Amino acid sequence: xxxxxxxxxxxxxxxxxxxxxxxxxxxxxxxxxxxxxxxxxxxxxxxxxxxxxxxxxxxxxxxxxxxxxxxxxxxxxxxxxxxxxxxxxxxxxxxxxxxxxxxxxxxxxxxxxxxxxxxxxxxxxxxxxxxxxxxxxxxxxxxxxxxxxxxxxxxxxxxxxxxxxxxxxxxxxxxxxxxxxxxxxxxxxxxxxxxxxxxxxxxxxxxxxxxxxx
Amino acid sequence: xxxxxxxxxxxxxxxxxxxxxxxxxxxxxxxxxxxxxxxxxxxxxxxxxxxxxxxxxxxxxxxxxxxxxxxxxxxxxxxxxxxxxxxxxxxxxxxxxxxxxxxxxxxxxxxxxxxxxxxxxxxxxxxxxxxxxxxxxxxxxxxxxxxxxxxxxxxxxxxxxxxxxxxxxxxxxxxxxxxxxxxxxxxxxxxxxxxxxxxxxxxxxxxxxxxxxxxxxxxxxxxxxxxxxxxxxxxxxxxxxxxxxxxxxxxxxxxxxxxxxxxxxxxxxxxxxxxxxxxxxxxxxxxxxxxxxxxxxxxxxxxxxxxxxxxxxxxxxxxxxxxxxxxxxxxxxxxxxxxxxxxxxxxxxxxxxxxxxxxxxxxxxxxxxxxxxxxxxxxxxxxxxxxxxxxxxxxxxxxxxxxxxxxxxxxxxxxxxxxxxxxxxxxxxxxxxxxxxxxxxxxxxxxxxxxxxxxxxxxxxxxxxxxxxxxxxxxxxxxxxxxxxxxxxxxxxxxxxxxxxxxxxxxxxxxxxxxxxxxxxxxxxxxxxxxxxxxxxxxxxxxxxxxxxxxxxxxxxxxxxxxxxxxxxxxxxxxxxxxxxxxxxxxxxxxxxxxxxxxxxxxxxxxxxxxxxxxx
Ligand code: SF4
Ligand code: SF4
Numbered sequence: 001x002x003x004x005x006x007x008x009x010x011x012x013x014x015x016x017x018x019x020x021x022x023x024x025x026x027x028x029x030x031x032x033x034x035x036x037x038x039x040x041x042x043x044x045x046x047x048x049x050x051x052x053x054x055x056x057x058x059x060x061x062x063x064x065x066x067x068x069x070x071x072x073x074x075x076x077x078x079x080x081x082x083x084x085x086x087x088x089x090x091x092x093x094x095x096x097x098x099x100x101x102x103x104x105x106x107x108x109x110x111x112x113x114x115x116x117x118x119x120x121x122x123x124x125x126x127x128x129x130x131x132x133x134x135x136x137x138x139x140x141x142x143x144x145x146x147x148x149x150x151x152x153x154x155x156x157x158x159x160x161x162x163x164x165x166x167x168x169x170x171x172x173x174x175x176x177x178x179x180x181x182x183x184x185x186x187x188x189x190x191x192x193x194x195x196x197x198x199x200x201x202x203x204x205x206x207x208x209x210x211x212x213x214x
Numbered sequence: 215x216x217x218x219x220x221x222x223x224x225x226x227x228x229x230x231x232x233x234x235x236x237x238x239x240x241x242x243x244x245x246x247x248x249x250x251x252x253x254x255x256x257x258x259x260x261x262x263x264x265x266x267x268x269x270x271x272x273x274x275x276x277x278x279x280x281x282x283x284x285x286x287x288x289x290x291x292x293x294x295x296x297x298x299x300x301x302x303x304x305x306x307x308x309x310x311x312x313x314x315x316x317x318x319x320x321x322x323x324x325x326x327x328x329x330x331x332x333x334x335x336x337x338x339x340x341x342x343x344x345x346x347x348x349x350x351x352x353x354x355x356x357x358x359x360x361x362x363x364x365x366x367x368x369x370x371x372x373x374x375x376x377x378x379x380x381x382x383x384x385x386x387x388x389x390x391x392x393x394x395x396x397x398x399x400x401x402x403x404x405x406x407x408x409x410x411x412x413x414x415x416x417x418x419x420x421x422x423x424x425x426x427x428x429x430x431x432x433x434x435x436x437x438x439x440x441x442x443x444x445x446x447x448x449x450x451x452x453x454x455x456x457x458x459x460x461x462x463x464x465x466x467x468x469x470x471x472x473x474x475x476x477x478x479x480x481x482x483x484x485x486x487x488x489x490x491x492x493x494x495x496x497x498x499x500x501x502x503x504x505x506x507x508x509x510x511x512x513x514x515x516x517x518x519x520x521x522x523x524x525x526x527x528x529x530x531x532x533x534x535x536x537x538x539x540x541x542x543x544x545x546x547x548x549x550x551x552x553x554x555x556x557x558x559x560x561x562x563x564x565x566x567x568x569x570x571x572x573x574x575x576x577x578x579x580x581x582x583x584x585x586x587x588x589x590x591x592x593x594x595x596x597x598x599x600x601x602x603x604x605x606x607x608x609x610x611x612x613x614x615x616x617x618x619x620x621x622x623x624x625x626x627x628x629x630x631x632x633x634x635x636x637x638x639x640x641x642x643x644x645x646x647x648x649x650x651x652x653x654x655x656x657x658x659x660x661x662x663x664x665x666x667x668x669x670x671x672x673x674x675x676x677x678x679x680x681x682x683x684x685x686x687x688x689x690x691x692x693x694x695x696x697x698x699x700x701x702x703x704x705x706x707x708x709x710x711x712x713x714x715x716x717x718x719x720x721x722x723x724x725x726x727x728x729x730x731x732x733x734x735x736x737x738x739x740x741x742x743x744x745x746x747x748x749x750x751x752x753x754x755x756x757x758x759x760x761x762x763x764x765x766x767x768x769x770x771x772x773x774x775x776x777x778x779x780x781x782x783x784x785x786x787x788x789x790x791x792x793x794x795x796x797x798x799x800x801x802x803x804x805x806x807x808x809x810x811x812x813x814x815x816x817x818x819x820x821x822x823x824x825x826x827x828x829x830x
Binding site: 017018019021022023026027029030032033034035036037044050062063091092093094095197 | 215217221222224225230231233234235236237238240464466467468515516517518519520550
């Protein structure tokens, strides 16, 4: 039997609005069905329980939006990326939008940083927020096994803050490498009670040279 | 919908995706361009409601009209309800996010009795006066339908109009009339009077009930001459041309039935004497395999689901089953779509095709013998013999199945302790059968015995019969437990207190509205959920409103007593039901409608089987 030739298509998409209330598992299922509806020549793994080869670069957490997110999908034919982008987009719910599709330039494991826009609902000023986040940033980090207090400041590459009506916009660039991902919610945790709410939007994914991951 | 006003709430509740809408396939209309806005309200969670085929069909029928926009609304889980009440956010519809209280019509579907508190609680959460008598044209019209509407009485005080039967066309009629009256600015009372003349529509406030000293209904009549004494159910006659939605919202979050649902036919040829669906859904009306195949293909293209579930009362009785499976398997295998069939009759053809059609991943099978002895199976008219049961199980084992689930019922009329022991004996025989066969090494068998309690339902031959008391049901459940001696048999049974409450409302009259209102006032809702059901609260509620629940659940009604639902005409006659009740006691079975017509009352009312059957 000849081996099946696969073409990996990289889809750049956004998850906005009410889609932020959808968990990653549910997002995966939604995207899977959209791909089926799109009519693209999808590759399925062989075997007892065939499934698509669908990989997300860095899923955003629930309650966060993404203006820049990537997923790879394996196809059986080399299709026109623009047409594929259009087909997938029309099969997605309104709050999930495909911006473009292309054949991958880099591997997902070359992902190193991610940038965010965080609208803080707070009485603090931008200067105060920057000041607080300048030194050690010790937060309680929960993983499946344990809960420990760690200093996350090495994982904050840079940040700026700006005063706006009703609060502060914080724009951090955080570590997003596969083995060193920092969820932006820890910054909010650290700022504590003084922040009443926060809308987080991921704006970009970068490689180690701060080039957008494509 | 715009979720800004509930943003902070959504951050605090479980599964916020239940409350935001915006799924793929959601239908948005311009609210300023329609004359009528309807909220289709499902009185249970999003996950359950979104799995309901009836709701999809009816919404589709309504939305086919360009002058009407029908949106969705579900019962919020208690964490969400708490937040909504605290923040003063009234119940809203998922598409527009607009408050239900500003809609023209709120339509509730009543699928099971234990959702009644949810209906009333949703009215309360919407800020709509609970009782019909307190509402006027400034409030939404509250309508209700579904299987439980066949005995609408317990909900009579809350609902303006009940739709009896299949609502595909009747509901549109009702909306048309409402639109007319709304345009003309005519009062609610006038509208109700006119609505009562539409076939299938029941307006409870237009009827008067009196009770005798013994508490039984002494008189029930319409208050006006132009309001019919009996309300005839509406139903479709041709299923091939029946409206069927092939496009609908694909939920983001996991729901109970997250797959394509193909309705194969309505009605059932069998007349199991405990079964309400088997009576109220008569006559049998089938769709043709060609139409089903076309609908399935279209659904697949539009939904992207990888499973088709065929839905009907007794799927193996579908006359075109083989042809349908052949057609479907012709393309679904290639597209990696699984077919799934609901609980099968144990004697049904269990061939190659069927095996292929069954979900390959599902290693279990379910069968419903319902009673443990032949005598009792004859009483309930479950026309199946022990040999057939064993043959069905043998076929399943031969094909490598190692898990079987059997459904039974306790509290059936004439049931003795021997019948209960018979359940254990039958299950043991099935276990023994497995071990008497050559089998894969090391693989054991599991026979699950699931026992519910009979709830005597209106429009069944058992409608007159009092339910076993809770204590008696518990005794029977324990007796069966003692009879099961092997771990190969897994035994589970329903909460008899829940079944008791179901029986109260199934056989109740409109005096029960007071109990429902009081229960809601005390915070009772989601009664069908273990975590919310509270027998002690309900006992207190009945005490507080001065109602003896046993009067409804445990009392045997006289044959000549005026039953609370006697003004509803389900097509099947009371004489037929009584004849069946008497045959039950005589342990005599009645053949299915394909073998012979038993003249249930539908002979000249749309049944196509009776002529064929009668010829035999
Ligand atoms: S087979 Fe019996 S239990 Fe099943 S739907 Fe028909 S009448 Fe009801
Ligand atoms: S009329 Fe006869 S064949 Fe038709 S549903 Fe009734 S009993 Fe069955």
